[in-house]
Amino acid sequence: MGEDKLNIAVRFFGGAGNYTAVLEECCHYVLTEEPELPALLEWVKANTRATSDEGITDRLRFLERIGLLVLEEERVRLTDRGVRWVAESDPEILFEALVENVHGFETLLEALLDGPKTDAELGAAIAADHSEVEWTDPSGPAQHRGWLQSLGYVERSDGLNSLTESGERLARRVASGLPALERGTEYSQSELEAAFDTSFGSYIKGINPRTDGDGEPAYIIVKAREDGPYGDDLEGERFTYIGEGVPSKGDQQLTPANSALINHAEGAVVPVYFFYQPADEDRLRYEGLVDVVDAEYVVDADGDRLVYRFTLERLEVDDPAEFAALADSVVGDSTETGSASAETDAGDGGDADEPALTADEEEFTATQRRVRSSAFAKRVTTAYDRRCAICGASRESPAGTVDIEAAHIYPKKENGRDTVRNGLALCRLHHWAFDVGWLAVTDDYRVLVADRPDLEGYEEFARLEGEELTLPDETEHRPHATFLAAHRERHGFEST
Template identity: 85%
Template sequence: MGERKRNIAVRFFGGAGNYTAVLEEFCHYVLTEDPDLEGALEWVKANTRATSDAGIADRLRFLESIGLLALEEAQVELTDRGIRWVAESDPEILFDALVENVHGFETLLEALLEGPQTDAELGDAIAADHPAFDWTDPSGPAQHRGWLQSLGYVERSAGLNSLTDSGERLARRIASRLPTLEPGTDYAQSELEAAFDTGFGSYIKGINPRTDDDGELAYIILKAREDGPYGDDLTGERFTYIGEGVPSKGDQQLTPANGALVNHAEGAVVPIYFFYQPADADRLRYEGLVDIVDAEYVADPGGERLVYRFTMERLEIEDPTEFEALADSVVDGDTETGSASAESETSDDSDGSEPPLTADEEEFTATQRRVRSSTFAKRVKTAYGRRCAICGASRESPAGTVDIEAAHIYPKKENGRDTVRNGLALCRLHHWAFDAGWLAVTDDYRVLVADRPDLEGYEEFARLEGEELTLPAAEVKRPHATFLAAHRERHGFESS
């Protein structure tokens, strides 16, 4: 590899969008024929339109500088990275080689998250991110774009460059600054500090909430120890995790660490990386991403103190940006991939169209559906400030959890969509009453009560007739009339 990163990539043969196809053929030739440098030059001239030895050698030296080739007069060889790329056909292997040795590739992908751009605009983005660059070659950005096209991350039409689906996933992961770790792999603390670009002090604590540059919670690192003092039950798809606070200090308190997990159970939606440390090891085994489905403040098994007990669910998702995209889709709309880009909440009514009542659940795996369902509950409760939309109550338990539930307006059992506009935050009583058909809501957000004075409970609910709902400040998070009308129709209320 080169001693320092390059500013400009060197194109390969085959034209932009086809570099990797020609490169793969060349690498197979190197692997099978074991050529010298002259033989490699002759292969390129015989299989491409290249004729200049100097030009060919320049492009081969670029492959050497990014760690794919080892060039000697008497021998041209693939490096271990080059062999792995050919064997696995994984575009990220080649992308990582480019990123490690050439500036600007990550900048280009992040810039395209804002929408289609020309090569010149991409050059401006790279120059702004790397002010030391001297773009003396106006084709420089096109070299970057040509490689990304060839890797399948960028597509080009009418002079504009856009992200493909795989390119958007990669760009979102880069923008999130969150690493993708390998479940079942053991990591040293130094390796995790490098991956997360953060320090953990003398050791990694059990609960590690980490914030972004704006002070917002970005992710949580969670660790369980085999010889830990809490007696966590870590078996199964769902498991329990005891919060921070050793037995000698009595009842556990709502520390910032415990509070981060409580808030995640109630509203925050960020990736949680879960690790396990065997008693006889310094390295931590990565168990994968998890979600918090419940938080309780209960007596410990011995009954001698109160502890925070969190119910965790393992997620079969390796990429944290997939988790974030699924979470965003609950607010921003359903898409085939869970991405938040296709169907926004504002599009539900800004153009006069009606949103669909149901989602095509076949588009999501079981894990993706669990993530969306959990996120739906958290997003809805957060949108309503954890208060009942009907009575305004917000009862809090000693654990700091709130007696508020997220209700689907058009029911989940009928495949009602996991979107905030199909949700209401309700206390347990009014959630039951809404689902049972005692209560409904008009299009102008007033409470309707079923006209059943012969039934017990009517007098209690009748007092709510005509009351206005407590709603989110953002109009795009308020119930959509389509869902409200469908609920009224299901329970026999007259049109409103």
Template identity: 65%
Template sequence: MGGGKRTIAVRFFGGAGNYTDVLERFCKFVLAESPSEAAAIDWLESNTRATSDDGIRRRLTFLEGIELLEIERDPDRVRLTQRGMAWLSETDPAVLYELLAEHVRGFDTLLEELLDGPETDAELGDAIESEHAEVDWNDSSGPAQHRGWLQSLGYVDRSDGLNSLTDAGRELARRRTADAPDLERGEFYTQSELEAALGTNFGAYIKGINPRTDENGDLEFIVVKAREDGPYGDDLADERFTYIGEGLPEKGDQRPTAANNALVEQADRSTVPVYFFYHPADRDELRYEGLVDVVDAEYVSRDGRMVYEFTMERLDLEHPAAFEALTESVTEDVDDDTDEPPLTDDDEEYTTVQRRVRSSAFRTEVKSAYEHRCAICGTSREAPDGTRDIEAAHIYPKRENGRDAVRNGLALCRLHHWAFDAGWLAIADDYRVLVADRPDLEGYEEFAALEDEPLQLPADEDKRPHAAFLAAHRERHGFE
């Protein structure tokens, strides 16, 4: 991203505090009509106080610049991007904030500044100018335009010329500023600069794979470095690429070191941010490439030895807080007070990589909620290599786009996962096990013994199966 970031957040229509109300109506029009640019301008002139075509075009260009809209020339049309549709599907302010912060300097600076207390627009402008001195940030109207968007998103209140954070704004600010490294994609960093930004020490040099733990010894993040002269091929610039694990050729087969195992674990379930850096052969600094997801891990033969081959995919997430928000959304996706939550995720709500992060978090959170024991039989079989026979099952099936929400999940052993998906077993609203009445089929006697047995539930009631998902599963398999 680097120098491509904007310095000014262009106002939208409706006045400070109301940008998103008008924007939502406009985006619904764009989604329904895929209008020409002229038709989009006409709509804004008819539905707002806009009087200048140039002013409207400036705002449309800004929305295109933050990747909310796409303005196509051939054919002439305006349409929402995938991320624009994700915001419109729920008008989640966090989604729009991420777009603004990703493409415009200063938004995180304002949040951090307001954590210390209310400030005027001028004081906020001074903070941005100090933080981003490299771009000569001196537009006197800039702070008000940033603040107007934050007001519209519900993160800032304004009274008597002072701006202060709302509860939602304070929560967002703490999440985005707490221990968050100040890194920009495309920028080069020395080892000492990275150690300062990430709050860690790499020792004599930065190795290829660097797992880092918190004060409790839990994995907190992973730094991955690829050298230009390393064994990676020509695909590192692609959205998806291959990364070879830790272990020099002269030492033979690569081993399951702590570093290799950390990436293997991320391939199974994305639990922490993975920062990716590229090290050119002709300089000492490393170029930050952004967050990546470990899609797959294989132990394969390559050039006469066994190596760990990791498939990595670049994440369209500028900030680690966005990663954390996606994983947290798995546990927060179904409200206790929701009588009939949607069974499926909106097809347009998440990008492919965002879905993978949520899917990985689903597996982790479900198995953890049930303490890695089968909800039906209570077992937790462990293999000699330490892996457990526990899987995270969707109640309303994943193949039908069932939601990655903890309350749509059960931790099950392989046998009972298969039986649940196949329709041998279901769960009543009072969390008793139901068994299909098929005594003519082999296997019935084994499953019949489970009839009316209570489900072994998470201690946290907010993570227990929601009745809507259980009812949908019973209906699919003829239990009701």
């Protein structure tokens, strides 16, 4: 569509914020009556304040342009898209119609991700993003915003426009460029290439990692075949998936595809789309988003070779934007914005408020908590460059996985928050020692050791007394004093 797109989204009747309510009634009338155009004009006059045939026709022509109506001499009828929108009342159906035919809607949503904007600021953003079409109409921003208000994606107060909760989810997905696919639906390769705006070559491989414009991981597509050579066990909420490398080639190697799933198990937090291809079929059934929770390098079931065996967990999150928002929330959770260390006293300004120690049980669903828990582990270990904060060690297994764990400072069993500032990356030994109370940490990030010389192990830990932690470069990733103090209190350390 590109150059054929319109610059202005012609408003409908009912006022900004109410276009879709009136439009739905109009479309329902067209669906049930299939009226001639004069009859539809009279219906609009009877149900709105419109009086001009020319003005009404202009609006109907716009609906025809975006693919909702067909205006014929004999009758007016709904398109398939129009019928689907009336039947499902899904705002994204209408949003897609607007995006495909009018410049600027995606730009407007992405601009609002940065915070509330006036109509004029939205117009400037659209003009900057679409300079090739000389988008300068001063009425345009209000028209665009009115449609987005009606769809429930934008709200307006005191001349400022901001995203609603559903609008933010949509805006994040638009910004990511990732589609929200329908679970259980079968897709052809061409349909998936159109959805992801990419080419998969002659066929879609088993593991397809993709990067963004900066070369950073963006998403992974994983496919299992019913007649595949690997013997994947796909039953249950958690299941195993064998990595890349067919039996005829011997032991599986650390290819970029296998590395992508290993990195996801350890630190990368990107959407992983899982598909299943039935035998003798070209189409792929979408099974939903999954999380990579473990990676092992093991002897295969036949005992013939070494393979990468991944443990995948199905997620009941369909929208990649929701997945990304949940994963990001473990970094920006609660009110943790300042440093909790001695650097704060040196002039960082500190925290305005103390974060809550525990999570709100009703804040997230079970699935959302699972996504956040996984993201917590990955964000924490990545923040510490997959090295133990206490000893600096980082051990790698033959599978390429790193023996570093994410420890909650205020414990998970006490409903401690899944937020990076309630976390430490620790080796297994020091994770255990921290959890049981051998070790604690001061507010200025120095190691404390329990004064128990009568117990075996004391000498090994005693040499760590007073050592400084290895900390993340980013201040917002460092432990918060509130969590450190709560941990010391739980294990009987004196206040520091």
